[in-house]
Amino acid sequence: MPILKVNNITKRFGGLLAVHDLSLTVEKGEILGLIGPNGAGKTTAFNMISGYYEPNQGQIIFDGQDITGLRPDEICKLGLVRTFQVVKPFYQLSVLDNVMVGAYNCTNKNNIAKEKSEEILEFLGMTDLSDHLARNLSVVGRKRLEIARVLASEPKMILFDEAMAGLRPTETDEIIELVRQISQQGIALLLVEHVMKVIMSLSDRIVVIHHGEKIAEGKPQQIVRDDAVIDAYLGEVTTDVAS
Amino acid sequence: MSSHIFMQTIVNGLFTGGIYALVAIGLTLIYGVMSILNFAHGEFLMLGMYVAYWSFTLLGLDPYLSIPIAAVLIFLVGAFIQRGLVQRVADSHPLSQIILLLGVSMLIMGLVQFFWTADPKMIHVPYETEVFIWQDLRFSIPRTVAFFTAMFSALLLYLFLQFTRTGKAIRAVSQSKDGALLMGIDVKFIYMLTFGIGAAVTAIGGVVLTPNYRMTPTFGQAFGVIAFVVVVLGTMGNFIGAFLGGLIIGVVEAFAGFYLGGDVKIIASMLVFIIILMFKPSGLFGGKNA
Amino acid sequence: MRTFKNNLKDFLIETFMDWDKMQLLISFVVLLLIGLSPLVVKSPYYMGIIILTTLYIFLGISWNIVAGFAGQLLIAHIIFLAVGAYTTIVLNNTYGVSPWIGLPLAGVVAAILGVIVSFITLRYGLKMDYFALFTIALMVALKTLFQKWKFVGGAVGMWVRLNNPSWEKMIFKAKEPYLYIALGLVVIGLLIQYRIYKSKIGKYFLAIREDEDAAEALGINTAFYKTLAVVIGAALAGVGGGFYVMYVNFVEPLQVFNLGLNVEILMAAPIIGGLGSLAGPVLGGILNKPIVEFIRGTLAAERSGTSLIVYGTFLIISILFMPQGVTGVFYKIYLKLRDRYVKEEL
Numbered sequence: 001m002p003i004l005k006v007n008n009i010t011k012r013f014g015g016l017l018a019v020h021d022l023s024l025t026v027e028k029g030e031i032l033g034l035i036g037p038n039g040a041g042k043t044t045a046f047n048m049i050s051g052y053y054e055p056n057q058g059q060i061i062f063d064g065q066d067i068t069g070l071r072p073d074e075i076c077k078l079g080l081v082r083t084f085q086v087v088k089p090f091y092q093l094s095v096l097d098n099v100m101v102g103a104y105n106c107t108n109k110n111n112i113a114k115e116k117s118e119e120i121l122e123f124l125g126m127t128d129l130s131d132h133l134a135r136n137l138s139v140v141g142r143k144r145l146e147i148a149r150v151l152a153s154e155p156k157m158i159l160f161d162e163a164m165a166g167l168r169p170t171e172t173d174e175i176i177e178l179v180r181q182i183s184q185q186g187i188a189l190l191l192v193e194h195v196m197k198v199i200m201s202l203s204d205r206i207v208v209i210h211h212g213e214k215i216a217e218g219k220p221q222q223i224v225r226d227d228a229v230i231d232a233y234l235g236e237v238t239t240d241v242a243s
Numbered sequence: 244m245s246s247h248i249f250m251q252t253i254v255n256g257l258f259t260g261g262i263y264a265l266v267a268i269g270l271t272l273i274y275g276v277m278s279i280l281n282f283a284h285g286e287f288l289m290l291g292m293y294v295a296y297w298s299f300t301l302l303g304l305d306p307y308l309s310i311p312i313a314a315v316l317i318f319l320v321g322a323f324i325q326r327g328l329v330q331r332v333a334d335s336h337p338l339s340q341i342i343l344l345l346g347v348s349m350l351i352m353g354l355v356q357f358f359w360t361a362d363p364k365m366i367h368v369p370y371e372t373e374v375f376i377w378q379d380l381r382f383s384i385p386r387t388v389a390f391f392t393a394m395f396s397a398l399l400l401y402l403f404l405q406f407t408r409t410g411k412a413i414r415a416v417s418q419s420k421d422g423a424l425l426m427g428i429d430v431k432f433i434y435m436l437t438f439g440i441g442a443a444v445t446a447i448g449g450v451v452l453t454p455n456y457r458m459t460p461t462f463g464q465a466f467g468v469i470a471f472v473v474v475v476l477g478t479m480g481n482f483i484g485a486f487l488g489g490l491i492i493g494v495v496e497a498f499a500g501f502y503l504g505g506d507v508k509i510i511a512s513m514l515v516f517i518i519i520l521m522f523k524p525s526g527l528f529g530g531k532n533a
Numbered sequence: 534m535r536t537f538k539n540n541l542k543d544f545l546i547e548t549f550m551d552w553d554k555m556q557l558l559i560s561f562v563v564l565l566l567i568g569l570s571p572l573v574v575k576s577p578y579y580m581g582i583i584i585l586t587t588l589y590i591f592l593g594i595s596w597n598i599v600a601g602f603a604g605q606l607l608i609a610h611i612i613f614l615a616v617g618a619y620t621t622i623v624l625n626n627t628y629g630v631s632p633w634i635g636l637p638l639a640g641v642v643a644a645i646l647g648v649i650v651s652f653i654t655l656r657y658g659l660k661m662d663y664f665a666l667f668t669i670a671l672m673v674a675l676k677t678l679f680q681k682w683k684f685v686g687g688a689v690g691m692w693v694r695l696n697n698p699s700w701e702k703m704i705f706k707a708k709e710p711y712l713y714i715a716l717g718l719v720v721i722g723l724l725i726q727y728r729i730y731k732s733k734i735g736k737y738f739l740a741i742r743e744d745e746d747a748a749e750a751l752g753i754n755t756a757f758y759k760t761l762a763v764v765i766g767a768a769l770a771g772v773g774g775g776f777y778v779m780y781v782n783f784v785e786p787l788q789v790f791n792l793g794l795n796v797e798i799l800m801a802a803p804i805i806g807g808l809g810s811l812a813g814p815v816l817g818g819i820l821n822k823p824i825v826e827f828i829r830g831t832l833a834a835e836r837s838g839t840s841l842i843v844y845g846t847f848l849i850i851s852i853l854f855m856p857q858g859v860t861g862v863f864y865k866i867y868l869k870l871r872d873r874y875v876k877e878e879l
Contacts, residue, residue: 050750076752088747090740092809101740104733105752113733153751280662331853336742337661338606339852342804345608345796346848349841356838460838464792468673471666507681513674520667521657 001064003028003157003188004049004080009058011044011212018044019212022058026157031179031189033203033220037232041212042192043085043161049190050082050159051075063156076105079156085165087142089134096121096130098145102152113152120152124178140171147178157188164195176202200224208232244501251380252497258383260493261390265397265448266466267473267485269441272400275417275480276437279329282344285467286351287442290317291449292458293355299366299453306366306453307388313450314443321442326435348467356460363457371454389451396447397486400440404482413437417480445470465509469496472516478526488527549874552867553731556812556860560723563815568716571709580708584780585798586822587715592773593802593814594722599766600800601809602735604742605759606665608792609672610770610799612650613643615789616675617771618778619685625702625779626694632703636775643771644764651760669792676790690785693778703779711780718776722769723815729765730811738762742809770799793841797825801844804851807858816859821847 002025011019019041026032036042047053049060051072060068062080072082090098099117107113121127124144129137134145143163150158163179164172172195179202183189193199199206199220206223208216210232216223223229244252270284291313298309324347332339373384404410416423416433424430449463456462473492477484492512499511519526548554567587574580592614599607617639624630624638650671653659659667680688698706705711729735737758740748745755777798778784788794806817821844829839851858 071754072746072749073752073754076750081752082750084747084750088744088750090743090747092743093736093739097736097739101736101748101753102751104736108733110732149751280665328849328853335852335856336604338600338604338808339856341606341608341665342800342848343852345792345800346845346852348845349793349796350845350849353838353841353843353845357836357842358838361837468669472670475663475666507677510674510677513670513677516670517667517674520659520663520670521653524657524659524663 002026003063004190005059005061006045006049007059007061009045009048009055009060011041011048011053012056017212019048019055019209022209022212022214024207024214024217026188026190028156028188029183029186030204031183031191031202033199033206034190034192034209035194035199035206036209040209040232042209044212045209046082046159046161046190046192050080076153076155079154080159081150081153081155081157082159083146083150083161083163085162087146089137089142089145091135092133094131094133095126095137095145095148098134099148099152102149105153117148117152120148123151123181124148139166140174143167143171143175144178147175147182151182155187157190158182160189160191160193162192162194164193164198172198247379248501250378252501253494254380254382256494256497257490258386258390258493259497260490261393262448262452262489263466263469263473263493264486264489265393266445266470267477267489268397268400268482269444269448270470271474271477271480271482271485272413272444273438273441274474275482276413277325277329277333277434279340280344280471281438281441282341282467283324283348283351284441284445284470285463285465286348287317287321287445287463288449288452288466289355289458289460289463290320290351291446292453292456292462293359293364294446295450295453296364296366296458299368305368306450307392310392310447310450313446317446318439318443320439322435322439324442325438326431329438330431330434352460352463359460361460363459365457366453368454383455385454389455392451393448396444400444401482409436413440469509469512472512472519475516475524476519476526478528481526481528484526484528550871552864553727553811555867556810557723557727559863560812560815563819564716564719564723567712567819571712577708580712582822582826584708584712584715586818587712587719588773588776588780589798589802589822590814590818591715591718591722591776592770592799593806593818594719594726595766595769595773596799597803597808597810597814598726598729598738598769599762601803601813602730602742603738603759603762604809605762606661607668607763607766608665609668609795610766611789611791611795612668612672612675613646613767613770614774614777614799615679615784615786616646617643617774618784618789619679619691619774620771621775622691622693622778622784623685626691631701632775632779633701636772639775640768640772643774644768646771647764647767648760650767651763655756655760672790672792672795676786679786679790686785688786690783690788692783695782714776715780718773719815723811725765725769726814727811734758734761739809793844796844796848797840801847803858805847805855805858807855807860810858810860812860812863813858816863820859 004026006022006024008021008023009019010021022045034042044053048055051070054069059066062078065078067075067078090101096117099120100113103113103116121130126144126148137145163175167175176198191199191202203220205218206220207214208223208229215228215232216226266288270281273279273281294313294316295306295309298304298312299306328343328347332343370384374381404414412428413433415428416430420430469492473488474485477488495511495515496508500508548558567583570583574583596610599605620639620642621632621635624635625632654664654667679685685691695704696702698704737753740753741755741758749755801821802817803813804817805821806813806815825840825843828843855861
């Protein structure tokens with residue numbers, strides 16, 4: 001049974017149809033990439049799955065439970081968490097405290113939360129940053145913190161919202177490796193991304209959306225050759241490119 | 244309530260409302276451009292009153308003649324406060340901005356009280372009790388002049404914002420700070436200018452009130468609170484909304500004063516406020532979301 | 534004896550290395566000094582200032598939790614104090630209920646008001662600025678209502694029914710007993726504040742303050758925790774209000790539904806001391822009232838408006854130049870001392 005099942009979700013904003021009849025699944029432990037040109041509806045779909053928007057139609061089922069219309073914090077408690085494209089650290093709190101907030105999702109006890117947080121920070125190689133204030137971290141440091149926080153909440157699945165945005169190539173490689181390690185722990189991932197290299201190297205499968213609709217789905221090698229995808233990204237298909 | 248009293252109440256309400264409108268316009272202008280709730284706003288009105296008082300007492304100037312003086316002086320005060328104080332916390336937690344302006348408000352009230360005491364002051368002009376009667380309705384001369392001065396000031400400000408280059412720059416900033424920056428507008432300067440204009444306009448409102456009211460250092464507080472009600476009612480940042488909202492609240496208050504008594508009529512505004520906040524926080528002219 | 538000394542040393546070092554514990558220690562040292570003050574302070578006038586200072590510390594803690602920890606723009610916090618004061622005095626005068634019961638009940642009533650305020654705020658989506666304005670409008674509305682409500686004395690207010698002094702009635706001839714009650718309240722307040730700060734609840738409050746969206750994404754039911762913050766702050770302010778009325782002996786609408794008083798007794802101490810810090814209300818409290826009284830008494834020769842000027846200036850200076858407050862200044866010194874100590878040890 002897939003851990004995430006999105007069934008025919010639709011979202012309208014006034015007269016604008018942002019997402020139309022979108023369906024996708026994510027298997028346990030899988031990495032699904034969600035790509036599409038700007039304005040394709042990726043963010044809207046993302047926000048519906050994570051509980052920030054309510055779909056006008058359709059259903060979202062996580063780990064066997066209908067989460068359509070639930071609040072973000074309720075969804076998090078069920079094991080589905082998200083990161084933010086523009087990271088949102090708790091600036092005035094220390095790195096450790098930031099992660100502890102995530103850890104408290106699963107416990108009320110201070111010492112357990114602290115232990116869990118320290119573990120996560122060690123996994124990420126951030127232990128010596130524990131006492132630093134979040135606002136003093138570098139861009140990539142804040143991204144790692146965002147990931148650490150989310151990991152501390154013991155998710156079954158993580159939704160990454162353009163995790164590589166704003167990173168330099170070496171930093172991107174760092175985060176790619178990190179994402180891979182997280183996946184190896186059995187956590188399912190849905191990556192919304194722009195950076196092709198990231199999507200291609202990480203995804204087990206890719207879903208492409210354009211104008212709010214799914215136009216292609218399949219393994220990375222298939223997607224790269226798909227006419228509809230190329231059309232969407234480049235605006236027109238020429239036989240030369242396709243062959 | 245006879246139709247005569249009804250009409251009289253409406254007239255009284257509109258006249259008070261005209262002042263509310265002017266004060267609210269200043270407040271909504273500041274909010275629209277800088278997204279700051281000026282918790283010191285009522286104090287600018289109070290300062291306007293004191294400028295009128297001292298112009299009258301020391302220079303023998305009729306209060307309406309001291310409008311330019313008050314406008315310029317309080318403009319400078321407002322501009323200084325923005326540039327020197329408010330601008331520094333532009334990016335901080337909203338709580339910091341509110342606390343800062345509360346501090347400014349207290350400081351202004353304290354200074355006025357310190358130098359000029361808390362004893363109520365009044366100006367006595369020869370025409371203060373004159374009325375003219377029209378259609379059986381009483382129009383107090385000072386209040387009528389106050390109303391039309393306020394309307395005229397609001398109109399001038401409106402024309403300024405619509406048709407002058409600076410006015411358009413101000414409106415540009417209120418719509419999109421980044422867009423305005425890209426167009427080469429000196430946004431920080433506009434902030435300072437707007438705050439000053441907002442303060443000046445409010446001070447004018449204070450000046451025209453002087454023939455009718457006793458002034459004390461805390462006089463502006465009640466007006467400040469009502470100005471917030473009007474601004475929210477008329478949609479925050481909306482000029483026309485503040486104008487109409489002011490008149491509406493003035494009339495609502497006048498009727499509340501008739502039925503409930505003068506000292507508690509403010510509860511009508513508070514109830515209106517709470518109801519708006521609950522059911523239509525985006526105000527009369529607002530969209531779906533607050 | 535040796536192990537006791539070692540244990541003590543370890544305890545002190547452990548405390549020293551933890552700024553949170555240090556703040557608590559500093560706070561208790563200050564309280565100790567306040568508690569010993571009757572030995573040196575004999576004048577009722579100065580004792581009165583000390584008592585109010587102590588009360589303002591307690592009240593400052595209540596606002597610090599709501600605004601400092603949880604970042605809620607609860608401006609007119611004084612409505613909870615006012616409601617608490619009225620509850621206590623009405624229970625005392627009209628129903629003969631001892632203030633010792635009246636104080637906790639005041640906290641309960643204030644907490645209920647807190648729930649109502651939170652409910653309306655959340656139900657109608659009053660965010661940030663709108664919430665601040667709502668609390669102010671509520672304060673003005675309540676003022677008007679109380680001015681007209683005969684049962685609580687209307688505009689004239691109520692005087693505490695002064696029987697013979699007794700502990701049962703919380704009426705004393707001397708000042709000192711009031712000081713000890715106030716100190717007791719502060720001790721309780723500090724412990725509550727500390728426990729909250731170190732717990733999940735405290736971290737959740739801070740998270741909400743820093744970034745509500747991120748907090749929600751991490752599983753925090755922000756509506757619940759914001760309400761909790763308001764309710765805790767309200768309850769403490771209500772209890773403080775009960776003591777306030779028993780000490781000052783009267784209450785009237787113009788006095789308590791007043792933004793100036795709100796700043797003076799609820800906001801100034803935490804702001805000056807460091808909003809959101811543990812020692813803020815204490816360090817700010819011992820500065821604010823005494824300095825104001827000093828300036829008013831000496832420099833300003835009792836001229837009116839002085840306290841407004843001083844409070845206004847304090848607020849402006851704090852926000853612009855000392856956002857972390859006095860505690861922040863102490864913290865920087867502490868860090869240097871700690872670094873030096875760590876270097877010496879290694």
